[in-house]
Amino acid sequence: MYVAVKGGERAIENAHDWLAEERRGDTSVAELTVPQIREQLALAVNRVMAEGSLYDPDLAALAIKQSRGDLIEAIFLIRAYRTTLPRLGASVPVETDRMACIRRVSATFKDAPGGQVLGPTFDYTHRLLDFKLAAEGEVAPAPQAKPERADMPRITEFLNKDGLIQTEARDDTTPPDITRTPMKYPADRATRLQALTRGDEGFVLGLAYSTQRGYARSHAFVGELRIGTVAVEMEIPELGFAIEIGEVELTECETVNQFKGSRTEPPQFTRGYGLTFGQTERKAISMALVDRALRWKELGEDNVGAPAQDEEFVLSHADNIQATGFLEHIKLPHYVDFQSELELIRKLRREAQGDREHREAAE
Amino acid sequence: MPMTTTDLSPETERRRAWMSLLATAPERLLSDLMSALGPAPEHRILRAPEVGGVMVRGRAGGTGAAFNMGEMTVTRCALRLADGTVGHGYVQGRSRDHATRAALVDALMQGAQAEEVEAKVLGPLRRARDEKREARAARAAATKVEFFTMARGED
Numbered sequence: 001m002y003v004a005v006k007g008g009e010r011a012i013e014n015a016h017d018w019l020a021e022e023r024r025g026d027t028s029v030a031e032l033t034v035p036q037i038r039e040q041l042a043l044a045v046n047r048v049m050a051e052g053s054l055y056d057p058d059l060a061a062l063a064i065k066q067s068r069g070d071l072i073e074a075i076f077l078i079r080a081y082r083t084t085l086p087r088l089g090a091s092v093p094v095e096t097d098r099m100a101c102i103r104r105v106s107a108t109f110k111d112a113p114g115g116q117v118l119g120p121t122f123d124y125t126h127r128l129l130d131f132k133l134a135a136e137g138e139v140a141p142a143p144q145a146k147p148e149r150a151d152m153p154r155i156t157e158f159l160n161k162d163g164l165i166q167t168e169a170r171d172d173t174t175p176p177d178i179t180r181t182p183m184k185y186p187a188d189r190a191t192r193l194q195a196l197t198r199g200d201e202g203f204v205l206g207l208a209y210s211t212q213r214g215y216a217r218s219h220a221f222v223g224e225l226r227i228g229t230v231a232v233e234m235e236i237p238e239l240g241f242a243i244e245i246g247e248v249e250l251t252e253c254e255t256v257n258q259f260k261g262s263r264t265e266p267p268q269f270t271r272g273y274g275l276t277f278g279q280t281e282r283k284a285i286s287m288a289l290v291d292r293a294l295r296w297k298e299l300g301e302d303n304v305g306a307p308a309q310d311e312e313f314v315l316s317h318a319d320n321i322q323a324t325g326f327l328e329h330i331k332l333p334h335y336v337d338f339q340s341e342l343e344l345i346r347k348l349r350r351e352a353q354g355d356r357e358h359r360e361a362a363e
Numbered sequence: 364m365p366m367t368t369t370d371l372s373p374e375t376e377r378r379r380a381w382m383s384l385l386a387t388a389p390e391r392l393l394s395d396l397m398s399a400l401g402p403a404p405e406h407r408i409l410r411a412p413e414v415g416g417v418m419v420r421g422r423a424g425g426t427g428a429a430f431n432m433g434e435m436t437v438t439r440c441a442l443r444l445a446d447g448t449v450g451h452g453y454v455q456g457r458s459r460d461h462a463t464r465a466a467l468v469d470a471l472m473q474g475a476q477a478e479e480v481e482a483k484v485l486g487p488l489r490r491a492r493d494e495k496r497e498a499r500a501a502r503a504a505a506t507k508v509e510f511f512t513m514a515r516g517e518d
Binding site: 049050052053054056058059082085086087088089090091092093096100101102110115116119120121144145146148156168169170171172174175176177178179189190191193194197231232234239241242243244245246247248252273275277 | 387423430434455503
């Protein structure tokens with residue numbers, strides 16, 4: 001029997017009104033605007049876009065404001081909004097080798113053509129709190145230099161020329177889309193990359209770290225890390241040609257991993273790949289490490305039973321919205337479920353008590 | 364299968380370029396520049412501005428198999444001028460006005476007013492875009508590492 005219980009509407013309404021008031025905080029402090037969040041909390045905005053799986057900085061900033069800075073809640077809002085959008089099409093795969101880079105570093109080649117460009121990085125800062133930021137003040141404009149028109153070729157291409165690294169064969173097959181068809185195992189690499197790029201940064205980081213510490217060890221170098229904008233092109237059926245429909249900032253990471261060779265592959269370097277929305281390099285590097293760990297089967301490596309090698313484990317737990325949805329639902333009313341559990345425990349106790357009395361009587 | 368971008372006629376190549384420019388144009392700037400052109404020409408909406416999502420794709424390893432990254436917001440619109448010219452607008456983001464203006468410019472660029480629209484709208488948009496790109500590139504260039512080797516003096 002299912003008994004519906006009603007009630008709580010007024011409490012819910014009042015709770016939401018209070019939430020709105022708490023969100024605003026002390027009214028003697030100026031209210032945050034969405035453009036302020038977009039411009040000044042840009043890395044939070046980037047994370048929400050990457051894991052919300054929707055590139056729209058204004059929407060991500062709005063979601064951060066609405067969620068009081070709870071980024072998983074903000075990602076939830078973006079995912080919910082995303083489902084309301086009609087799908088106009090899919091882009092031509094972005095050409096990251098034509099990226100307008102604001103940052104490009106290689107840990108493997110010091111003198112790479114195009115050079116090492118640090119960009120606006122936290123690297124080499126001392127991680128000391130800067131109390132000057134607590135006061136308002138003008139920021140001096142950043143130094144400028146004459147940009148070189150030189151290309152920034154992909155670092156892995158150098159190794160590729162000598163056949164020292166496994167090649168990535170171009171393939172224009174329409175990739176599966178986990179937002180349209182449920183995930184199936186074993187998953188192909190396209191599915192894995194889609195799940196990882198929208199996966200929770202903390203979860204993917206933890207798994208990547210586990211591979212560095214020895215769970216599915218495949219020593220990774222950051223062959224290249226680049227951040228910048230790329231044009232997004234889409235074929236427009238009514239026009240019969242492709243146009244740029246926008247521009248997105250991406251972070252791309254290619255790792256170069258030691259590989260001793262296997263039954264099917266010669267000794268060579270192998271690759272892990274990370275590509276994420278926005279300036280999100282911790283996530284992109286993590287993604288590349290986990291991508292590489294998940295490739296053990298196609299490279300003929302041993303499955304050492306490491307968590308990062310377990311595709312189903314990784315992919316089915318990487319999504320923080322699925323995870324938080326299931327996790328947080330257990331705080332919602334389960335009165336009837338619990339009532340039946342209570343009945344069961346009482347019955348078991350009565351039976352146990354009965355048995356004991358029976359035994360005592362027999363002795 | 365649509366034509367690849369390599370075998371387009373020069374006219375189509377030009378149209379492709381202005382549509383692409385309009386897609387990322389700052390909305391406010393586009394609106395201001397179009398006001399300078401005078402009142403919007405008479406037109407009929409063929410496809411009302413529609414906000415949607417486009418799935419952005421990447422390639423494994425940058426060069427390999429295509430995969431789905433995530434979507435971006437795009438707004439599109441189609442309209443017809445009184446003389447029958449059809450204009451299409453595809454712009455990044457969720458602004459219906461932006462998409463409509465982009466479609467108007469696309470239509471005008473195919474007609475007699477093209478030269479004026481090029482000078483008063485597209486030119487300034489292109490300059491604004493280039494300036495913004497240059498500013499980013501110049502800051503990036505200033506963070507390029509100059510390596511030097513220190514002699515260790517052991518031999």
